[in-house]
Amino acid sequence: METHGILTLYSTKTIEYVVAISYLLLFIPFWRYVSAGRQNALAATRPARSLTTTMTEWFELAKDAAYHPGHAWAKLDGTTAALVGADDFAQKLVGPIHQIELPGVGTEVHQGSPAWRLHVDGKVVDMVSPVTGVVTAVNREAIDQPAVVKSDPYHQGWLLKVEGPRVAPTARGLLTGDLARRWIQQATDALRLRMTPDLGLALQDGGVPVDGLAAAIDQERWDEIAREHLLS
């Protein structure tokens, strides 16, 4: 190892301290700059989502999904498989979901028959399957964090993967495009008619007022209203 003169040593140490202090001072704005990406990442997902979804008066519809009148959606994956889930109307109708009960892998589900169960506020609401086939995967994230069905019902909030030869034929009868938009508008109108005048006035101000539209209509019998709309 080489030896250092006392002056060289001092000047070197000075530079090292300057570098260390500069690092600490620069790290703060650098950290703030990089961390701002968290908000930007969330913002970046919004326009991407608007490309794949369309907003009706109150509810969002995914452009690439097909809808069962029981407010379940299906997205075909090839000719024999589909991802299925609950649409935006369903989750806004029932309100915050505490638990989702999904069928096990290997279970056969039939179009229009109850396939999964939502636990909301101590009550249970069944939802029907949009297609017929065998469940080959379930979304564990939706079971662990049911809130994902609310935050992203058409992507991260998928519930089941269904496979089988009857998937595509049964999906053919589902609602898509303009037909789906007209259907959701009719469902919205039907919902509006049931609301009390007071709540109706509040709704005219724009936007959907609360999570749990059914409960807003009738606090006691909201589950019956929900079942009526979800055809279960």
Add this chain to the structure above:
Amino acid sequence: MSDTALTVPTTGSSWFTEKILMGATPREYARSLVTPFNLFAAVVLLAGAVAIIYRFIYGLGAVTNLSQVNAWGIWKGLNVITGVALGAGGYTLAAAVYILGLKEYRPVVRIGVLAGFLGYSFAVVGLLIDIGQPWRIPYPLVYSFGVTSVLFEVAWCMCLYLTVLILEFSPAVYEWLGWRGIRERTLHLSVGFVAFGVILSSMHQPSLGALFLMAPSKLHPLWYSQYLPTMFFVSSAVSGLTMVIAVSTLARWGMRDAFSPSLLARLPHLSLGLGRGAALLLFAYLFLKLQALIDGHHIDLLATGWGAWYLLEVIGFVAAPCLLMAYGSHHARLGLVRVAAFWALAGIILNRMNVSVIALNWNVADRYYPSTGEWLIAGALLMVAIVAFRWVCYRMPVLFDHPEFEAH
């Protein structure tokens, strides 16, 4: 391979057909193996196997360009020193999720642990081929301790950490095999494994840097520094995060059918988060490099050819990917973050190769250049790791959650 990882196995099929052939008949499975990638892999593995046999029959001298002066070649530099750095994904991700509580990254922990296990296996197998008497590899563990050697610590740490990685990954194997009981018992101990793994990594990652502190006259002064252990440790954390971004990107591109829809949907968000962490660590690493340069009193050497090479490493492969990663993270530009991850990884590889091979023995007349045989064997070992990664990911729940088990 086109089989989907989510397909339910055919009822009544044999264990071998169900677990190994993924429900296909032997004929169908053999036909599915005939792909351009598999053919390329077969050629690389065959060439490597021939070189390995040749090395064990005729000795190191017949296959390598190693000598008494240049005793360390690419098998140590690339397979061991670099392989261990690239295998750091296991401890960084496990520490982030299980110790720091960043639960949202749980879906990519197994990618990190598997990449770590393969990286360390790559290192150990490379070492077995490299050392003159491979049957003596257990000596530092049981027979001749040599407690004053840094390699003693490296040998023990790597052996223990490889065991920890196997234990950390074992729940995925148990899920694949359907062994519920042992899986639950292993998961109960997982926080202990993770903590032990982080401690071991924080010991042997810097120790690999400390190895070169014993060679002040051999390593070029621009790379020789008392900060080597710290720099190795910090850069290994960078490597761990960027490796998970890179591996998941490549897997998404090459084996999309092995992913669960849920992980595919979350991958962009997770990659951006890992990118933010990597940008901050790269920033710290850059300043450490600067501090080491000043502390080394060799700024004048920057004006030489070696200096240009050093600046290329620091500016081209540390500062540049750091800025790109920061820019990509700030603007949520996933493509830029992915490019920066590959770039930063290239920088880590370059750094490890510079320290252990290129700038080592820089001042001797007899310069070392790897032989074709050395490249063939190193390439074959890398290919084994890639093939093993694909084989495991198509069968075991790494890129998807097993439908019959609760996520842990």
